C-alpha cells in the first residue's frame with residue numbers, strides 16, 4: 001500500500017473514531033460515590049484498610065486515609081470511564097484556580113488536576129500537607 | 142510465488158480494522174451490552190497502533206538484516222508450497238507463544254509488551270495498542286530457528302503478520318463463546334479476555350496467538366470463569382493517556398531501578414531481567430505473591446483454575 005494512502009487512512013480513521021466517540025458521550029468521566037470510590041481504591045490496594053474516605057464534591061476523586069497511621073494518604077480518581085489510584089508519597093502539591101494539582105514522581109502517573117470547591121481545596125491541601133509532614137523523614141529524625 | 146513480494150498484511154488490514162471498530166461500536170451502542178468504549182482510551186490505543194507500524198517501518202531493517210544473515214548461513218530452503226506456508230504458520234504460532242510468555246516473565250521484554258495491557262478497556266481498539274519498542278527486546282532471536290530450518294525470512298514475517306491479524310478480532314466482549322470445538326483448539330475472545338485480566342487468577346495465563354493448544358500443552362491455560370469477571374488492565378494501572386508515556390513507562394521504571402544506589406550487580410540485572418514485580422528488598426508484588434495474598438484473603442478459591 002502506498003505510504004500516502006496508509007497515512008490518510010490512519011489519520012482519517014483515528015479522527016473519525018474520536019469524533020464519533022466524543023459526540024456519543026464516551027468522553028464522560030466516571031463519577032464516584034463513597035462506595036464506588038472505596039471499591040476502586042481496594043481494587044488497586046486490596047490489602048489496605050480504609051479508615052476515612054472523602055469524596056470530592058464533583059465525584060471525580062476521593063482522598064483516603066488508611067487505618068495504619070504511618071501509611072501515606074491515598075488518592076483514587078476518575079481516569080476517563082475508569083479509575084486509578086496512588087499513594088501520596090513523593091508528591092508536589094500546588095493550588096490552581098479551581099482546586100489542586102498533584103505531581104507524582106511517577107512516569108506512568110505524572111500529575112492529576114483536582115477540581116474542588118474552595119472549602120475542599122483548603123481542607124484537602126491541609127490534610128495532605130499535615131499528613132506528609134507527619135510521615136516525612138525530617139519529622140522522624 | 143516469489144517470497145520477497147509477500148504483502149504486508151498488517152498494513153493491508155488497516156481499512157478492515159477501522160470498519161470492524163465502527164461495527165463493534167455500533168453493535169454495543171444498539172445492543173447496550175458487549176463492551177465499552179472511551180474516547181481518550183480508544184484514541185491512545187489507535188495512536189499506539191499507528192506508532193507500532195511506524196516503528197516497524199523505521200526499525201524493521203534490524204530484524205530483517207538479522208534474518209537475511211541467517212538465511213545466507215543456512216543450507217536449507219523449504220520453498221513456498223502451501224504445505225510449507227501452513228507448517229510455517231503453525232511453528233511461528235509456537236514461536237509467538239514463547240515470545241509472549243517471555244513478554245510476561247522477563248521484565249526487559251515486558252517493558253515492551255506492557256503497553257498492550259495498559260488499557261482498562263477491552264475492545265477492538267485494544268488489539269491495536271501495540272508496542273513501539275519490540276525491536277529492543279531482541280525477541281527476533283526466537284524466530285532464528287525458523288529461518289535456519291529453511292523458511293524464507295519473508296515467509297516468516299508474512300505468517301507472523303497473519304498471526305497478529307488473527308488476534309485482532311479476539312479483542313472483544315461482544316462475542317461471549319465460540320462453538321465448543323473452536324474454543325478447544327483456537328485462541329478466542331473468551332481465552333484472550335482472561336489473558337488481559339488483572340485478577341490474581343488470570344495473571345500469566347493464555348499466552349496463545351492463534352492456537353490455544355500451546356497453553357494446554359505447557360500448563361498455562363486458564364479458562365474464563367463466569368464467577369470471576371475479567372478486570373482488564375495492569376496489576377498497577379497507569380494514569381496517563383499520553384502515548385509516549387504509555388510506550389516508555391516501563392523502560393523508564395527499569396532505568397530508575399537499575400541505577401539506584403547501593404545495589405549489587407546481581408540485583409541490578411534482576412531489575413532488568415527477572416519477572417516483573419521483582420524487588421531487591423521484597424517490597425513489591427510479583428504474580429506469585431499476588432496469587433498467594435489473594436488466596437490468604439479468599440481461601441475458598443484455592444485449587445480453582447489459575448490459583
Ligand SMILES: [Zn+2]
Nearest residue numbers: 241245254258
Ligand atoms: Zn500479553
Ligand SMILES: [Zn+2]
Nearest residue numbers: 257268312333
Ligand atoms: Zn491482547
